[in-house]
Amino acid sequence: MTDQQDIYPSMTISTDQSSENIAPIKLGDRLKEIRRGLGLTLEEASQKTGLARSTLSKIENEQISPTFQAMQKLTNGLDINIPQLFAAPKKVNTTGRRDITRNDLGKSHPTSTYEHELLATQLSNKKMMPFKSLVRARSFDDYSDWIRHDGEEFLLVLKGEITFFSEYYEPVNLVEGDSVYYDANMGHMLASVSEEDAQILWVTAS
Amino acid sequence: MTDQQDIYPSMTISTDQSSENIAPIKLGDRLKEIRRGLGLTLEEASQKTGLARSTLSKIENEQISPTFQAMQKLTNGLDINIPQLFAAPKKVNTTGRRDITRNDLGKSHPTSTYEHELLATQLSNKKMMPFKSLVRARSFDDYSDWIRHDGEEFLLVLKGEITFFSEYYEPVNLVEGDSVYYDANMGHMLASVSEEDAQILWVTAS
DNA sequence: AATTTATGTTTCCTTTTGGAAACTTATTTC
């Protein structure tokens, strides 16, 4: 680790009640809901989608698991988009979630070049993933190739100095307080150019 | 302002070329892409998902149309969400966007309690909104009421000490390096409790 | 280069889906 030390006892208050991912997505119910919402009978839905009345019935009653093909007919015919179909029933989250991570007490993932510290580990299904990372001095990334992934990334230098490389642009030096926001599917890479380890904060969203 | 000063000429390179396309979802290609991206072989993916190697191969080569059940195994096993699977054909974004904001050169929005500095002002249609804010000493927010809005928020204390108030939880003191992640539709509020101004970084996403 | 090992594809067969029609249950209409 680097410097600043304000270690408190680990503390993590969190309330996660999104009953999420493991949630077996009641596709049938959801579909019925949508069809009904559109005021359609099975027969009408059948005509719009090209799927047999019986098939629709079976899907709604969870008797069969529709193929991707069938689902495309569904979404096209009823003019709904897929995320909508799979979207959780829109719970209104009455009591909000919160997760505090004390300095240096996140979940650590060291590599030869970095020491990533994942913050806010207690909440799942987050829109953002915050990290605090130490970039080892004079390191030049594992340098296999550009890092490239979905989503967008925001990066702020907390301490030290780094060089930020990215496709299509010239490398740029960033010092304490500087920040970058970029599309993460654009190849990117970091290096600590100074003699000391750099510390950065970064947040990804996809 | 507070302290740290490393002012460079303002610099902002950016290229925005988001072209929302409505394309015919090549599920197979998309899946292969994802699997490869995770560095998995068919065998490994098979173990993770519980689907036979042969089945995966056929799906990737568009020889069969997976059932919803199969797709759930896929998304659970590979830890991807469904919209992601169906996400548009992954245009390879040849020129990605990037926006650098030098220390203290963001767009400033002062209020009686805060001094907000919006970072990454050059990109529109961002998933995240990053801010750096100065919280004035002993200020107690404009205190009209809870702040409450859509989305999620991540906050990290850069300097000083603040108290973070939120509905359903006890107030908590945060010092340099501490961070919170919370649902922003849960009422929340900040105060700088120490004698000096505090500086925080926060990022919102909705 | 030949052998071994790993990765991906195809075949063959069982299980499941999807559709037509028969059937049951609700809703109108007379």
Place this chain on the structure above:
DNA sequence: GAAATAAGTTTCCAAAAGGAAACATAAATT
């Protein structure tokens, strides 16, 4: 309330999906 009609379910079978193992191809190893 009975008859007629509409809406939804179940049956039956053809067609398609899913899995085990054989097969083919690519990557390592010797």
